[in-house]
Amino acid sequence: MTVDGGYADFFGPQVPRTGDEGQTPTFALASAAYRDNEAKEILKANNEWHKSSVSEPKIALFRPNLGEAFSRAVIDRMLGSGRKPLIQSFGTQPQVVVEHALAAHRIRRERDNWLTAVMVLCGLLFLPGLLMWLLVFQIRTTIAKRPDKRAGALATTLLIAVGALAVLFLIRMPFGGFWGWYARAAVVAPVVGWYWARQICERTARDLRERWDSLLSGTSVGAKVPEAVPSSPGEKAAEELRQSLARLAAEQQSNSVFYAGPKGILGMGTRWGSWQLAEDLVTADPDREIHPFRSWDVIKAIQDRLRMLERGPLNTGGFPKPSIQHWIVTPIAENATEVARPEGTDVEAYRVKTHAIQEICNKQQFGAGDRHYLGVQWTLWDGQLVITMLITVTVLHETLRIEVTGHALGPVHSLFTTKPAAKEKEVQKSVKFWETRKVKLPLVDADEVVRLAARAPLTWYPPLLNWLGGTLTLPEPFGLRHAWADQPWRHRFMADDALRAATPVLRVVHAAAIKVLEENGVDTEKFGARSSFLSTAVQDASPRKADVYEA
Template sequence: MSKLDMTPGAQIPRTDAGPQTAVTQALASVAYRDGEVDAFVDTVQPSVTGKKGRFTLLRPNLGEAYSKAVIARTLGAGRKPIVPSFGTEPRMVVEHCLAAEEVRASRDRRLMLVTLLTGVLFLPGTLLWLIGFRLRIWLRAAESRREGLYGPIVVTVLLAVAALFAWKPPFGGILGAYTRVVMLVPVLGWFVAKRICLSTTKELRARWTEVIDGNAVAVVPQAVPRHDQDERAAQLKIRLTELSMEQDTNVLHYAGVNGILGLGKRWGSWELVEDLRPAEGHEDFRTFHTWDLVKKITDRLNTLGRSDVGNGGVPNSSVEQWVIMEVGAGADEIGRPGGPDMDGPRMRDHAVVNIANRQGFGVDGPRHYLGTQFVLNKGRLIVSVLVTVTVLGNTLRVSVNGHTLGPVAGVFHDKPKPKELTRAKTGKFWEEETIQLPLITNDEVVRQALRAPFLRAPGLLAHLGGTMKLPEPFGLRTAWATAPWNSRFMADDSMRIVTPVVSGVLAATIDFLTDHDINTDRFTNRGLIMRAEMQGVRPFKSDVYDAW
């Protein structure tokens, strides 16, 4: 996929797909879908349900509900902080939601005109047809056989009434002429609306396919100010920029047994613990701060991309200095510090160094973690290996912890499929046949036509039709992540990548201690024990303790 780097400077097209395209495309594709919301929610977030609407004919479909929910949560005024989505590009997902909403808004503007001319102006006939459709929906919900028997009867009765009014209206004059067409014009409007809905559905499905295949780029003209007074576009552009900046935050949150939000649950832990003693021939060792050792380990981990063996370098790795705060496992929102130590959503470097040196033992507040992150399988797998350095008394402890965030649910990667029905053959009930169903049903045309006039009143439409609720604390990547251990390859990658990190941490620690005149014999022995443990790495529930 080709894209432009929109930061200041020369605009150089990038032709590489990058390591995180698959999940980004999967999340963005939902904005263009046309399925049922309930089926999707039951699959990916059964414990989080949205608000039910008051009228079935005004309910949103999956793409409509998802786009509005994501846009409101990521770009809404006064929104809560968002969990960073490692391995994805949240701005791209939101831009696709905006693009999908623009396509639907264009459809709704045309449908609104059709509804006003053929529906509102001929309201008595329109109401009769709506009652008929509502009766069919009720029969379908009550019992499928009953709908199959009485559904055609309802339509036949309405057609008979329309024909009767057209043939012999009960009134004369202008009112009689109006009565002749009062039930026919809504039918004409339905045919026009169906053509509009069908063309839009085909366009959305084509975009859905292109996004999954990685060939679509969202076009968001509403984020480009047309003139100096275009404050709406300017504000949208600012909020998109803020979303991108928040993705680059270095302040994360540990949610107990749920692990670190954005990084996943902890599945492994390795400790290097030993007393600090002067090396032979020295009365005392050279003092140091914990940040000094962290910096040494950081420099060593930055070399993981290089290897003496061909193709042995670790791909798609990054080393970050993270500040992690604690929140409850059931917390529904997160927060970040403010003040001069913060540069927007990111903590300044000097504040990170101070937190690392203070260590934070026995006090509330953020703690420092050195993180090495690997974006693997096109963003489907995020493996983070975190290192903490503490010194209590004269005892040095270097902890290495593995966190893994698995792929999103498989339903996100689905491609559009033709609507089909398998049934028994007429006359040969022992054989089955598959028939193609239309993309747009009669009920769907009515639903979209009824929602169109609420284009300028989204709040009222949400109240009447219902909404989709997103999991909190919300992050596009972490909200729908699944466990990686069901995939053999992902499980192997998660466990194998820890070994070079642990080796790098051990080597950097020994070198650092040697430079500071510290006896390394015991540390070397402890390191050999850690290497022995790495021979049989197994994931376990590291944050679940069998204690009372």
């Protein structure tokens, strides 16, 4: 995928095609854009290293729900002008998630346009009555949020009492003439507008919930984002959105990653294992010197052997085809809030060029600077598990060191894989009072209609709406996949897959390296002995926090 290609090149598939990797986490994350839960529900998905936050609303009526907050936050963070660099989402297709966030935002925008018209006709023209009803619902919402079990009943009683007073006011109007009729209309018009708005809200809520359910059921509902496809050269907004999506796709393909101390390599997960083979370079023939070679020569031999991992002497399934890539790893502080990708003539479309990679591999092995790693990566469990084994080769003085490290990124939090539940509650039966029955509740209740109608006019100016209602703050440095990933060790088979990958990779790496040493006249006896020892030790592999150094 290129940034400067035709429309078909940059505007990728809106839904992952059959056989594509990462469908489950992609759809799970995309479904968050259509959800109608409370925004604070997303805090349950926070993990040890990456924590999102939801700010408290200044006025409860203007608070966003989870779908609204998620869509707005993802769009602004991933497509906004002047945005910070993103972390790659391995095992996921972030462009699909962003397109669903845009589609959900578009559906809500159409709903809000209708609700704004309702607010003008039934609210703004009868402002005193609208303000009175909004004040009642604001007080009711505040009371209902209290932990006291009687708060809900008290809030409902308040609404009934105000309704009774409104009816009494209509019957015993204290004054007549034009203002009398206007006062009556000011009481009734917001109620009529509420019924009208309820129909609009229910229609949209059904659409959003169907998309939420379809994504998690695997029916692959498409994300319609016509505003991202310019129909003429003069459509500046569409062109900017197109370029933003192109940048997102290009950054996802970057070969530059960031190591953040105990957090591991961002996007790949924490380092759970490390095995090092380090021995002196001694000539095999005392009469001859070692033939000069470089770290890159060893790395290339290892890369060639890693391509054979999917083949074996027995037809047992075994490894699927891995992704093998050279990575440039940049160190950042553990609590860094942003990253800076490499720039300059050695970088093209967020990718470090091959000659620069080779130079880093051979020369930057000690002191400050980026480091080179060769990575072999598997995306398993339909994208829910990403296993990455990284190999680096260094030569200091007469010692050659080959280090293999294991990284594992687990499934997305279960919050994102929950399907929409029917809104219902249990009540006691009228006759058999010792038994209960389930009663279906409206898809959109009275409070929700008022909240959506109150927010609708302000959606035209998001900064004011965000200030009044609060926002979702994403964890930084931000990447869609690692921000809400669980550890794989709680899932027995995922843990087994991660641990089993270490032994064959380690043996292939050592065999390839020893062959290069032999070809260049190095005595490999000590290397072979050390390799045998590590080959035995790796069979008892167990996950640990390899990046937490304890004195």
